[in-house]
Amino acid sequence: MHLKCLCCFASEEEQTKTGNVNNDNNSSRDYPWEIYTLKELLRATNSFHQDNKIGEGGFGSVYWGRTSKGIEIAVKRLKAMSAKAEMEFAVEVEVLGRVRHNNLLGLRGFYAGGEERLIVYDYMPNHSLLTHLHGHLASHYLLDWPTRIRIAIGSAEGLAYLHHEANPHIIHRDIKASNVLLDNEFEAKVADFGFAKLIPEGVTHVTTRVKGTLGYLAPEYAMWGKVSESCDVYSFGILLIEIISAKKPIEKLPGGVKRDIVQWVTPYVQKGVFNHIADAKLKGNFDIEQLKSVITIAMRCTDISPDNRPNMEQVVKWLKGGNLVNRIKQIPNNDEEIETKQSNLKVLSENDRHVIR
Incomplete structure (x- = not known):
């Protein structure tokens, strides 16, 4: 450096x-x-x-x-x-x-x-994606469906460039809504590279001190500090669901229980009721087939196993409509993965090694 x-x-x-x-x-x-x-x-x-x-x-x-x-x-x-x-x-x-x-x-x-x-x-005049989904602009300006899809594609293309074209390759390590900024035309700009890792050619992963934001961290990174491009893919999957649903990555339920966004979306996917996933503020103004496709991609990105996740070049191709997978892999049909995620959350909240911001 x-x-x-x-x-x-x-x-x-x-x-x-x-x-x-x-x-x-x-x-x-x-x-x-x-x-x-x-x-x-x-x-x-x-x-x-x-x-x-x-x-x-x-x-x-x-x-x-x-x-x-x-x-x-x-x-x-x-x-x-x-x-x-x-x-x-x-x-x-x-x-x-x-x-x-x-x-x-x-x-x-x-x-x-x-x-x-x-x-x-x-300067980005339309501020961050976070302000439009959860902040002071959420009630003043509605991100319509085409704009959300454009933001998703732009963010994916920025990440794909970091992973596959930058030399050396770059892992962002803090992909989240507040780090996606929006210009005059609501084009996405991935920002904040303070946690980025430069990965030499031929290296698949490194082990490092965990930094990032609770709710977006890939399980293998949160638990063992094993960071790879696949960790960014996981974070992007969380971001995709957030863009579509306007749900926060982690939600506090009555009694102090925390539920992550994948736990929230999984039952709807299993039952095939995708329309319940879309942000209610859209009032049904979305393409249902496109919604299914985007959620399918998000579930692939947030697979519990990094080996089963796509790379960002594949994600960009799918988001643009090319050869989208026809079925969702690795969606849990029992409580095993959900219990694992709850355990991960507990470890994260108790482990002061993590920089959560």
Whole structure:
């Protein structure tokens, strides 16, 4: 990881005390980003004013801004400087500097100096998928059926690029609704690469400390830290069901019992009553055959066994209508898998190794 290089860039920038590095300077270097000055980003965000805040998470806050050139930007400001924060900053800049795809959030540049670590992105005016499914936009703007399908396909294509075209291949490790951003046309942009893993050619998996979000984690990753591209596929399957149903990945039931979204959807699939899965706010305005297809794909992606899951190239092909499987494999016909999932949830909630955000 190029953490040392990033610090060198920051030192040079602090010494020059100029505005944005100009395009001529950028083009003569071996990195594709701009290095912003703190002064420029303070001016753009009104000194990180509360009114400019558009998001917040375990990492820190995101602010809307406008540069002196009139360009709208989003600036992620890490909450506190630590070795962990430094590494997430370095990983995200490293990964986003490597990739270029229409369905991945674009990196504009960064600032690294003193106690500040700031990452600058393209601004996404329609915010995150989470805000439309569960947040403040859920009651103001209805994502219609074609838009949901387009978001699903775009997200899948972004992931397929990371897994199959990026060199080295990249595992995201935190696919979820809040990390799918939407542009002016509601095109999906996969975002937040702070947990990403770069996988060398020929390596199928690595074992690592578990990070991610409860409800989206593949069982083998949650339990043993075994991470592979298949873990992202599982998370994407959860996201697919969430897009279609507007249900949260984990739901609290009376008595404190938790039920995950796969447990919720499985009985409907087994009984063939797919129409009960669709978001009630759609009021029946969806293609039932397309609904069946998408849920079929989601169930394949969330198979308990990683070997039975498709890869993201197959998922993209299926979502676009090519050679969709005609039956659903590995849907539990008894309580064994559900009991396993409940056990996994208990371990996850009690195990403080996990970074749940």
